[in-house]
Amino acid sequence: MAKILIVDDEKAINDLVAVNLKMVGHEYVQLYSADHILQTLHETHIDLVILDVMLPGRDGFDLMQDIVKRGVPVIFLTARNSVSDKVYGLEIGAEDYIVKPFEAVELIARIHVVLRRNHKAANEFRLDDTVVDLEKHTVTVHGQEVEITNKEFQLLDLLVQNKNIALSREKIIEQTWGFDFYGETRTVDVHIQKLRKKLNWENRIKTVYKYGYRLEV
């Protein structure tokens, strides 16, 4: 998985991002001010920076140039929600701009998009005897390739990206079938059943009562 640098002076928010990254298996480094960002980028290999705008001393917009110069993608995570700030943030080279308060699933999905775009996402996921190749869209169980439909793979990808975090049925529909899907949430249950069988993950994909599903690792 990726190594992500979190820069936010609010310890609570910093820890919140960190604990969510930890859940889905990313590594992370936490910084509480602008001071040591460049040093950290120099010393450790960082795949992505999550950057607050209102930092003590220099603001995040200021820091942007130095980080972009090193070719590290940046996602802004800030309370400033004006359109002009968003446009400016993206203009100066941020990959994405997320406004607080954010949802964990949303944050993780957007981090994943940026990592993929920059070819920094892992392309293989192993759990028990199941190997998911996220690039070739193939799944093997005990070395045997398993037949899997396109929709099933999308659902599997979503579960893997959000491992250890419960996904509501609505969220799953939105992410896999899109907003304009008017099917029933039963559709989700059916697809989850199929995945459990095919991948031998009966105990891994947990049902969260009255909510949805979670892939536990």
Add this chain to the structure above:
Amino acid sequence: MKFWQKTYLSVLVVFLIAFDLGAFALLKKSYQLNEQLDISRGVSVYGGIDKSLSYILRVYTESMGNTNYETVIASFAANYDKEDILLEVYQGNQLIFSNAYEFKGERAELQGGPYQTVYRKMNDELWLFIGGKMEFRDLRLVVSRKSDYLQEYHAALRHYFIQLSVVISVILSAALIFLLIQLTAPIRRLNKGVKAIAAGAYDQRVKVGGNDEFGELAHDFNRMADAVSHHIGTIQKASEDKEMFINNLTHELKTPITAIKGYSEFLNHANYNEEERKMAVRYIHEHIARLDVLSGKMMQLLYLKSDKIALKPIHIESLFSDVVNLERHHIEAKQMKVIRECLADEVYGDQELLQSLFMNLVENSIKASSFGGEIRLCSYHDGKGAVLEVLDYGRGIPEKDIANITEAFYVVDRSRSKELGGLGLGLSICNQIAQLHHATLTIDSKENEYTRVSVYFTTPLQLED
């Protein structure tokens, strides 16, 4: 049409009318004078002819005894014909000789006394007719003489004047335009400046010197621009402050909301362990407390911004003791020593608000002081009114921050303020309360030595109440 063009055209038109009227009068006068000269010359010619002809006729009649004058007159007239001088001779109403133009009409020159002069146009030529009684018998003589040169002279003169007026107009135009452009340059500069300022360059000023009306106007205009840019500056500052305030408030609101929302979501849906659960719950609790403090302070600020208060006499001694009493937990926790010294007895104000003000100040002092420190609460008269002070020997305020410290959400050291639960609203509230009391709040501090916050209840308004 531009001002200089209007001026130019009106001056030119007025000049041309005046010049032409003058020229016309001059022409007329000179024509009259020339006519008089012509007449007097004509009369002298007539006199000469009269004398010579009369003499010849007298001699002729005396020697010949003949009254047939015609041949005599004809031969005499032939001499004058060359000079364009023509003769008519009448005996009574009978024409006895003429080599002149024949025409019908009134012959004024045949009436009356010694002689009459009449100008006539014959075949487009001007002729002077002079008629009168001759010295000889009762014959009448009419001499007509071509005076065309008068008209030619007149036409030449008129032509000359027209040329002159054209030349003068051209010269005048050039001089006028040059002068007007010179004179109206300040207007154009003023105009340019005004346009620039109207377009939003409020810091621009018009550069027009001199003590004339333009200079004065430019000066006044610049004063107006100063006033405008000052007001604009004030408005901009206010709107920047407001934006800053809203940004800060957004940040201060969003942070705890993000934390509470994020950790509750985490507790709901994540596959967490016990340690993570504790952390999440602790953060939720912490940030709800923070929101609570923020909402309380915001309410207070908004309430202060909207209200007028009734001022009542407040006993300072008891105000201080109430404040110390309300803050005793904080004071005891840090084992602080509070020294009170009241030289002034009373101040006019609102009991609760003043309590809140001094509680805020005392809390700040406690936060700034180290364990076992000392806080002084004093009051005294400074000649105009009461001054109340809170003094501590804590970490002080850096000099660069003193000017801004009463702004909402302004904190000297963000990370440290958060530790102590500070939002940067305390002093802003104190300042608002002081303003409501028509009092002024001043801060004097040296880093790592002391901080003295003084509230001066000494403005005329405060004393009035």
